[in-house]
Amino acid sequence: MPGEADFVCLRCGAHFKMPYEESEGPKERACPECKSNSVRRVKEKK
Amino acid sequence: MMDAGRHPRIELLSNSEVTKVKGYVGNFTVTVKRKARYVDEKECTACNECVEVCPVAVPDEYQQGFSSRKAIYIPFPQSVPSSFIIDMESCLGNNPIACGKCLEACDKNCIDFDDQDRFVDLEVGTIICATGMDVYDPTEIVEYGYRRYENVITSMEFERLICASGPTEGHFMRPSDQKRPLRIGFIQCVGSRSEKRGVAYCGNICCMNTIKDTLLLADHYPDTESKVFYMDIRAFGKGFEDLYRRSKEAGAQYIRGLPGEIVEDPKSKNLVVRVENTTAGRLEEHELDMVVLAVGVIPRHDAPVMRQLLTLSKTADGFLMESHPKLKPVDAPSRGVFFAGCAEYPKDVKDSVTQASAAAARAGILLSQGKVCIEAITSRIDGDLCIYCGRCAKVCPYNAITAPDRKKKQLPIVIEAACAGCGTCAAECPTDAITMKHFTDEQILAQIEAYLAEDPEDQIIIFACNWCSYPGSDLAGTSRLQYPTHGRVIRTMCSGRVAEKFVLRAFELGAPIVLVSGCHFSDCHYISAVQWTQRRIEKLWEKMEKLGIRPERLQLEWISAAQGQKWAEVQRSLEELRKKVTKEEIGETRRILAQERARKEKKAKGRPKAGAVASEQE
Structure with a gap:
């Protein structure tokens, strides 16, 4: 099963989960709310 | 052969x-x-x-x-x-x-x-990549019982069973009892055009292959009953519609609907196909002696190896991506490499031969000329500034830069015949040792400074790539789409050229919003350069956050040449974001970045220097 990560849209501020694998390279992502590609992964704070 | x-x-x-x-x-x-x-x-x-x-x-x-x-x-x-x-x-x-x-x-x-x-x-001198394709294994579609029921076979297996040089010497028989089947069903789109199982795209060849098979059966065994279960028949090529008509005239029944289940009678080994006939609007059961699954086409299992060997990219479907879908359909993005056949996309024999002929001709043109015309937009390395980090060689999508050797004082060398001019190397170079001809740092910074010379808080700096986003903006204009006029566009060949310093300089000069815009990943005109853009923007978001600048002020969009509408929508969204950036925030950003620049300049003074200008002229 592919892993998931939290993402935030830097356009509309929506928070959502998307498939994410650390080992894989960058992927084209879009916000499910506003369709913007300004999507940033929310890293877990250590 | x-x-x-x-x-x-x-x-x-x-x-x-x-x-x-x-x-x-x-x-x-x-x-x-x-x-x-x-x-x-x-x-x-x-x-x-x-x-x-x-x-x-x-x-x-x-x-x-x-x-x-x-x-x-x-x-x-x-x-x-x-x-x-x-x-x-x-x-x-x-x-x-x-x-x-x-x-x-x-x-x-x-x-x-x-x-x-x-x-x-x-x-x-040139390479033609004709590595073919694989076919889909339908075992995972359990309701069709492939491998569970002996008389459920694939279209490839059907070919062998009916072929004169096949295992039965052309005497068509079903595997369970070696008797000739009298009622045969063909199920289309097995593993094709499905988001859940198999692949989302059309296999391209399965419809016509099944039509041909029904005609073969009618020709060899006129008493055989053929039923084809389909979503829609795609008979688009020359003479194909005629073949489809002949198949129906020969007695093949075409039933619109994909079966939900196949059940085997354990004694007779006959198969009952349950299907919703969407034309008649009813559920039907068809008892058949044999079922043939028209399996889809998938990229070769070892396609990633080929892509790595030849520095190629792939489409979202996993097939090799051409240099340009309309203008260079047989050229690979790497110069001197061409495609033929199903390595590029599923196609039938005629299309494969057509593409192979075109590829041979394209390769022949290059070879007969004995020389190649290269882009004027290539990179050049300044040996005085290079620190041998090898970053340029690592990020080049074309492997056009040789790796440097610090011990031997060997500078990286740009192979101009292989360089396509994306500018990713120049954007990634930590010491500004790479000059991108015609898109130099000075030229791009001068545009930023000119745009932000007056009322910077009213301007949105937009970096748009030459091949997709810039034509996308053009399309928005020629389509007379209405959108705010605060965007100031700076064209680069690729979004990969947009260096961190361009973005930070724009913010330092007072830009409220910066947009970096490029091709969609599957359309990238420089193999994988767009991936480096994304990596860089993600790093920049982190850096901005650490510096105390809101990452939301740096936006990223993938806009194709056909997406004029998206361009206009993005401009409207950016205008909303721009209005929320206050003069105080802009002033604070300018102060932070001016301090940061002063710190960097001080650090750069102590940097070692090496070598001379290195650029291999081919």
């Missing part, structure tokens, strides 16, 4: 594998692993004596496992060269004491158990 094998200027290297490709257009060195065949292909006359004595029988891959072959065999009747090969994994004779019967039977002493794999280097 025979013609190619006999042609004086064509050298066929069968049973071989490309292991390495070095160089660039006009100067490729291809390393080929010539696998051991254990039979002298020049001496072997295919007399068959060895086959008769070989005690090992394994399933014949060419006959889809319906018959067996020996460990010493000819892969298929028309294979070139027409000589035997030993499948060493199955053979007992690796130790001649154990068997060696073929060795004894061969009067011409063609068999050599000590044969070894050999590596040969070929110097070539």
Whole structure:
């Protein structure tokens, strides 16, 4: 099963989960709310 | 194939594998692993004596496992060269004491158990990639019972069963009882056009293959009843509609609807197909003697290896991506590499031959000219500034920069014949040692400064790539789409050229919002350069956050040349974001970045220098 990560849209501020694998390279992502590609992964704070 | 094998200027290297490709257009060195065949292909006359004595029988891959072959065999009747090969994994004779019967039977002493794999280097000017495709394995579609029910077969297996050179010599029979089936069902789109199982795209060849199969059956066995279960028949090529009409006239029934289930009668081994006939609007059951699954087409399992060897990219479907879908449909993004056949996308024989002819012609043009015209937009490395970090060589999507060697004081070298001018190297260089001709740092910074010279808080700086986003903006304009006019566009060849310093300079000069815009990942005109753009923007977001600048002020969008509407929508969204950036926030950002720049300049003064200008002129 592919892993998931939290993402935030830097356009509309929506928070959502998307498939994410650390080992894989960058992927084209879009916000499910506003369709913007300004999507940033929310890293877990250590 | 025979013609190619006999042609004086064509050298066929069968049973071989490309292991390495070095160089660039006009100067490729291809390393080929010539696998051991254990039979002298020049001496072997295919007399068959060895086959008769070989005690090992394994399933014949060419006959889809319906018959067996020996460990010493000819892969298929028309294979070139027409000589035997030993499948060493199955053979007992690796130790001649154990068997060696073929060795004894061969009067011409063609068999050599000590044969070894050999590596040969070929110097070539161009490469045509015609590596083909694989077919979908329908086992995962459990409701169709492939591998569970003997009389459910794939279209590839059908081909062997009805072929005169097949395991039954063309006497069509069903696997369970070797009787001739009288009622045959064909199920279309198995593993194609499905988001859940198989692939989302159309297999392109399955409809016409099934139509041909129904005609073959009608021709060979007129009393056979054929039923085709389909979503929609795609008979789009020359003469195809006529073939479809002939199939229906010959008696084939076309039932619109894909079956939900196949159930086998354990005694008779007949199959009951349950389907919703969407034309009639009712659920139906059809009892059949045999079902043929028209399986889809998928990229070759080893396609990633080929992509890595030839520095190629793939489409979202996994097939090799062409340089341009309309203007350069047979060219790879790497110069001097061309495509033919299903490696690029599923296609039938006619289209494959057409593309192969075009690829041969394109390669011939390059070879006959003896020289290539290269882009004027290439990168140049300043040896005085280079610190041998090798970042440029790592990020180049074309492998056009040789890796530097710090110990030997060997600078990276730009192979201009291979450089396509994306500018990713220049954007990633930590010491500004790379100049991108025609898109220099000075030129781009001058545009930023000019745009932000007056009322910077009213301007949105937009970096748009030459191939997709910039034409996308053009389309929005020519379509007369209405959107706010605060955007100031700076064109770069690729979004990969947009260096961190451009973005930070724009913020330092007072830009409230910056947009970096490029091609969609599947459309990237520089193989994978767009991925480096994304990595860089993600780093920039982190950096901005650490510096105390809101990351939301740096936006990223992938806009294609056809997305004028998206361009206009993005402009409207950016305008909303711009309005939320206050003058105080802009002032604070300017102060932070001015401090940051001063700190960097101080640090740069102590940096070591090396070498001279390095750029190999090809």
